[in-house]
Amino acid sequence: MATIHFLGRLQDAVGTSALTVALPGGVRDAESLRAWLGRDHPALREPSVRIAVNSSLHPGNAPLAEGDEIAFLPPMSGG
Amino acid sequence: MIRLEAEPFDAGVELASFAASAPGAGAIASFVGLVRCESGGRDVSGLELQHYPGLTEKTLAAIAADARARFELTSLVIVHRYGAMEPGEPIVFVAAAAAHRRAAFDAVDYMMDLLKTEAAFWKREHGPQGPRWIEARAADLDDRARWG
Numbered sequence: 001m002a003t004i005h006f007l008g009r010l011q012d013a014v015g016t017s018a019l020t021v022a023l024p025g026g027v028r029d030a031e032s033l034r035a036w037l038g039r040d041h042p043a044l045r046e047p048s049v050r051i052a053v054n055s056s057l058h059p060g061n062a063p064l065a066e067g068d069e070i071a072f073l074p075p076m077s078g079g
Numbered sequence: 080m081i082r083l084e085a086e087p088f089d090a091g092v093e094l095a096s097f098a099a100s101a102p103g104a105g106a107i108a109s110f111v112g113l114v115r116c117e118s119g120g121r122d123v124s125g126l127e128l129q130h131y132p133g134l135t136e137k138t139l140a141a142i143a144a145d146a147r148a149r150f151e152l153t154s155l156v157i158v159h160r161y162g163a164m165e166p167g168e169p170i171v172f173v174a175a176a177a178a179h180r181r182a183a184f185d186a187v188d189y190m191m192d193l194l195k196t197e198a199a200f201w202k203r204e205h206g207p208q209g210p211r212w213i214e215a216r217a218a219d220l221d222d223r224a225r226w227g
Contacts, residue, residue: 008201009212055133078198
């Protein structure tokens, strides 16, 4: 199982702020997760949406493992 | 030093406390960001700042480290709110101490530009026209681009 968080406007787009799901066999990295979830939730496919794995942002496509905490992040804005 | 706060803070107290912890500095510059009561022609009754514990702290630490690497600072502080806040309340306090004023001014300006575009927060404004999510404006991205 993996926990997936949706931050900011993505929680409205997906309809929830978090999901716990069993990753299908073909989903072993962040971009394949994006493609899988993106079929139902096109907002996740936007290039400006970044994916954090275990509270870290990785350059490129991060591998996923059982138990990971994943988050889809729209553009950030503090201050 | 970096701190996340759910409750309003007193920027004057923060500045005094920072100054007391920065002996020997020749200059301290600071900035306070406040919740506006109007945004893009819409009345704002409240602001909600969502964060992502774990990642938000890392993005703030990275901004502080960037500022330290770029400017000759003796110390710096970032205090950032999260959660629900009302117009007039402080959102962020940033201060930098240095031997000379230019580094202190520039570091505060730099940290604010990075906070606007790279700190892991998501803003939702509330008001009579309903809630709406706010993302970095083009002007924020232009400000960020000034630093290369």
